[in-house]
Amino acid sequence: MLDIAAWNYPLLIAVNVIVPAVLAGNAVIIKHSSKTPLCGRAFTEAFAKAGAPEGLVQDIIADHAVTEGFIRHPGVNHVSFTGSVRGGREVSSAAAGRFIDVGLELGGKDPAYVCADAPFEFSVENCVDGAFYNAGQSCCAIERIYVEEPLYDRFVEAAAALIRQYAMGDPMADGVTLGPMASKGAPAFLAGQVQDAVARGGRLVVDPREFALPKQGWFAAPALVAGCPQDCALVQEESFGPVIAVLPVSGDEEAVSLMNDSAYGLTASIWTMDVARAVHIGERIETGTFYLNRCDFLDPALPWTGVKDTGKGVTLSRYGLLNLTQLKSMHLRTALPT
Structure with missing residues (x-):
């Protein structure tokens, strides 16, 4: 999957996507904001230091054109984007026609x-x-x-x-x-x-x-x-x-x-x-x-999501984890007629 991360909370926002993605069995490419590009590198180095398999978490520093190429690449089967409404529309447009899931956490008022x-x-x-x-x-x-x-x-x-x-x-x-x-x-x-x-x-x-x-x-x-x-x-x-x-x-x-x-x-x-x-x-x-009686607070047990132009998809909670999996039914007939 590809995580296009935001600059304003460059570690926390990315953690909420990267860690559940890895736990769900995915490899992750991090494309961090141009304002905070080295935060992506920090994640790559942290996973390597922890002994993760080579290539499990990788980072790229890329402009919009290169990022769009990654979104369209058949090796990417899920995109998570945190940023502006305009950026969300661009990501959604780039992914159009591929039938992959796109998670968008966009603006708020x-x-x-x-x-x-x-x-x-x-x-x-x-x-x-x-x-x-x-x-x-x-x-x-x-x-x-x-x-x-x-x-x-x-x-x-x-x-x-x-x-x-x-x-x-x-x-x-x-x-x-x-x-x-x-x-x-x-x-x-x-x-x-x-x-x-x-x-x-x-x-x-x-x-x-x-x-x-x-x-x-x-x-x-x-x-x-x-x-x-x-x-x-x-x-x-x-x-x-x-x-x-x-x-x-x-x-x-x-x-x-x-x-x-x-x-x-x-x-x-x-x-x-x-x-x-x-x-x-x-x-x-x-x-x-x-x-x-509170605001601006994340509870990892509750889904983090939005409506309208705030975007679509979910992070955190069991719903955020399930959002990063692919369902498959295993229908096994083990008792054959005699």
Whole structure:
């Protein structure tokens, strides 16, 4: 099989594919992101050092054209891709006509719904962390927050206070809590989303201009926009950076409708002390994983999957392992008629 791995969690995401693939009896070729190509080599060397058979796990450094050639090669019978929606479409197109399985973990625009009965301080702290961890460069980061109206103003104020505490700089330096973007164009892209949201009526509660940008690196300063329209880019398009939209909702019905109003469906979270209420809402949300009072968390026992433009396929759990096997029926007639 071929694993086309992502740069933002270059070991963890790849492990979730490579290890189950090997356990299921497959040899694996790793094509890692051009931003993190040596991580693929690290896997090859680790398996060799562990005494794995030669060639069980191999890595390649390749451009798009060469990668497409691997996808079309008859020796590859399964492709796993983690990356953008555009990249997913390209992988799917390259595999078209071969009748092989293609696993796609693509974009996300993961919502959170904070109910009026939510544990307040806990919810604010975890929603902010879920949005800004790894500078927002997580496929399962919270990217839009819906807050029930009785809690809305208080939530926005408390979230803004926490966001203002982030310190940008070298992530290896003491005291730094927000690192740079991995892509040169990301800061300008994020600034465009924020400016559009404000121009369309959003309130810029945390202004990126409040922060001093480090002199070296591709940094995007944090931003919080409150009350922007549901159809603006900041709410609809994947941001993948330290920006967040917070919108008020009248109750569960409006929250469910707005959470489902998205091209993506990777994860969603609800923050409430009412478990029955959470389960009822979770059953109606179009998502791969639904959380209660947590976010951005992987459980190896649960399938990791998505719906809509987030992709198809599954990793983790027994379902992820079975996804990397080929069914075969053995119908043996051992008792012959006399």
